[in-house]
Amino acid sequence: xxxxxxxxxxxxxGTGKKITLECSQTMGHDKMYWYQQDPGMELHLIHYSYGVNxxxxxDLSSESTVSRIRTEHFPLTLESARPSHTSQYLCASSDVGxxxxxxxxxxxxxxx
Amino acid sequence: QKEVEQDxxxxxxxxxxxxxxxxxxxxxxxxxxxxYRQYSRKGPELLMYTxxxxxxxxxxxxxxxxxxxxxxxxxxxxxxxxxSATYLCAMRNAGNMLTFGGGTRLMVKP
Numbered sequence: 001x002x003x004x005x006x007x008x009x010x011x012x013x014g015t016g017k018k019i020t021l022e023c024s025q026t027m028g029h030d031k032m033y034w035y036q037q038d039p040g041m042e043l044h045l046i047h048y049s050y051g052v053n054x055x056x057x058x059d060l061s062s063e064s065t066v067s068r069i070r071t072e073h074f075p076l077t078l079e080s081a082r083p084s085h086t087s088q089y090l091c092a093s094s095d096v097g098x099x100x101x102x103x104x105x106x107x108x109x110x111x112x
Numbered sequence: 113q114k115e116v117e118q119d120x121x122x123x124x125x126x127x128x129x130x131x132x133x134x135x136x137x138x139x140x141x142x143x144x145x146x147x148y149r150q151y152s153r154k155g156p157e158l159l160m161y162t163x164x165x166x167x168x169x170x171x172x173x174x175x176x177x178x179x180x181x182x183x184x185x186x187x188x189x190x191x192x193x194x195x196s197a198t199y200l201c202a203m204r205n206a207g208n209m210l211t212f213g214g215g216t217r218l219m220v221k222p
Contacts, residue, residue, distance in 0.1 A: 006155075033210075040120075042214035043156075043200070090155050101146075101202075101210060103155035 003027055006091050006104035013081055013111055021076045021107045023091030032074040033101070035090040036060060043090065049074055081111040115139050118201055118213030127222050131188040135201035135213045138182065142203040142211075145177050147186045150198045150215065159199075160186070191220045 004025040013019055025032065034047040035058075045058030049068040063085070064078050074093075078085055088108050094101040118135045125131055133147075144163055148156035160175040162168045162184075168175045174187040184203075188195055201213040 040217075043212045045209075048209075088153075092155075100158055100161065103148075103157065106153070106155045108153065 004091065004093055004102050004104045006089075006107050008107060009105060010108050011110070013109070015080075015082055015111055017081050019078050019081055019109070021089055021091075021109070023074045023076070023104060024072050025074075025093040025102070026072060027093060027095075027102070028071065029093035029095055029102075030071065031094045032068070033092040033094075034058070034064075034066060034074070034076050035092065036062065037088045037090055037106075039088070047076065081109075083111045085109060086111050113138065114214075115211050116201065116203060116213040119216055120214055122217040122219055124219045124221060125191055127191060127193060127220055129191050129220070131191050131195070131218060131220075133186040133188075133199050133201075133216050133218070135184050135203075136182055137184075137203055137211075139203075139205065139211070140179075140182065141205040143206065144204045145175070145184050146202040146204075146210075147173075147175055148200040148202060148212075150200060152197075156200055188218075191218075193220050193222050196220050 007022045030051045032049045035043040044060035046062040047066040088106045090106045091104045092101050116137045146161040147159045150156040165179045172189045176185040198215040198217045200215045202210045204210050
């Protein structure tokens with residue numbers, strides 16, 4: 001059973017607002033990831049972390065930033081939300097070997 | 113060209129049919145192969161993972177990997193309406209990064 005949680009599940013926010021999407025896992029995984037997925041489209045990796053104080057950008061350029069101060073927590077922040085940021089954001093974590101990556105339920109963000 | 117190609121579908125089958133979902137890939141360094149199922153508005157959940165070539169069975173699901181052809185498949189026997197979802201293949205090399213296919217949308221009609 002995957003224990004990875006994302007909040008909020010749904011968020012509608014105005015342009016220019018700062019938002020933070022939360023992701024927490026209780027499995028003690030070192031590796032965590034953020035993916036962006038538009039409806040009916042493929043997953044795109046935007047950020048990943050191999051452990052505390054480690055963050056890297058993924059394949060898809062994103063204006064968001066992430067931090068990894070604690071192993072279990074990997075929040076994603078948008079300093080100034082824009083309509084182009086409207087999408088679903090999925091957080092995932094994996095064990096050392098990455099043979100099993102577990103996903104959260106996702107945050108569906110709408111910027112109006 | 114994408115590293116992992118997957119027909120987006122939709123694939124529509126009657127209940128009880130055998131479903132075949134496929135992915136092709138170009139990177140011969142991929143070693144682990146996974147299938148995820150994603151219901152609408154939910155996160156992907158891991159169905160099966162395999163290492164190298166061969167078959168792996170789990171209940172109604174069989175994963176097949178042919179590294180020589182760079183081709184993987186997921187077979188679903190006795191398909192049910194509850195199997196209706198998007199199925200994503202994923203692969204990784206020794207670098208520990210997952211590469212996903214675009215997903216195939218499956219609809220199983222009662």
